[in-house]
Amino acid sequence: MTEDAVTASWGHASPCTWSILVHGGAGDIAAERLPLHIAGCERAAAAGAAVLAAGGSALDAVQRAVEVLEDDPSFNAGTGACLNADGAIELDASIMDGTTLTAGGVCALPPFKNPIAIARRVMIRSRHVLLAGDGAVRFALAEGFERADPESMITELARTRLEAVRAKDAAENKSGGTVGAVARDASGRVAAATSTGGMVNKLAGRVGDSPIVGAGTYADDTTAACSTTGHGEAMMRVCLAKTTTDATRTTSAETAARVSLAMMHERTQGVGGAIIAGRDGSLGLARTTRTMSWAAVTNDGTRASGA
């Protein structure tokens, strides 16, 4: 297998006491929007890093970082999420704790401000891993979350994109914007979280990889934490997040991301990106798309970002 399909990668190979890496989605973002995406990732990584620097858990850090990205209308998650074929928002999100291997997710969720917070609640307060649609709404309301007014979460850009993709009679997410975070805390725990609106013009009820443990999100203290982005149908078929964390048993975080994305491309022709926090706090990412915004912060003073 060659790694020719990999268009970029980055790594921080040295072990770290704590570290966090976030992404703002793999895709083909217009050059003029890239600075917005990078700045959003930097803000989210800084918010997560503040949790870790104060002795907080990797789980709290990735949730915080993803909430910041969900609240940023530039991204395809929470406010600003893309629209399905009915012109509605349906949200997917998941979170996983590498210490206990517990996980929670929501999918095909109508507008709520922070789906990742509901996913966390599914993890800790339900007997289940994944709740969908109406059932997820009932659970969220019972847990005290409030439904959001769809108009408060739908942006002009999301409407314009839906019109453009409808005109092509397609379903796609070339504009990226799915969000995710991975972290390792000072106690050696890793965690991962991912949140998205999915694909523009997707069929109502379509669920992608992001809420699926092992595809969009995976975390295991014995290997690594991983959040993925890209063509969800491909990523589910190769269990991309689990494949990538497993690969860190024998190689660096950066190489693990490169190899698993190359494998996905070879076997399914699907493209995307992955971010990884190794159990030793090392970091790595790779993409097979033209862009993927990201930002990283570590306790040893690294502050890096790119797209």
Ligand code: ASP
């Ligand atoms: N993976 C997401 C999905 O297919 C979309 C993305 O990451 O851009 O729903």
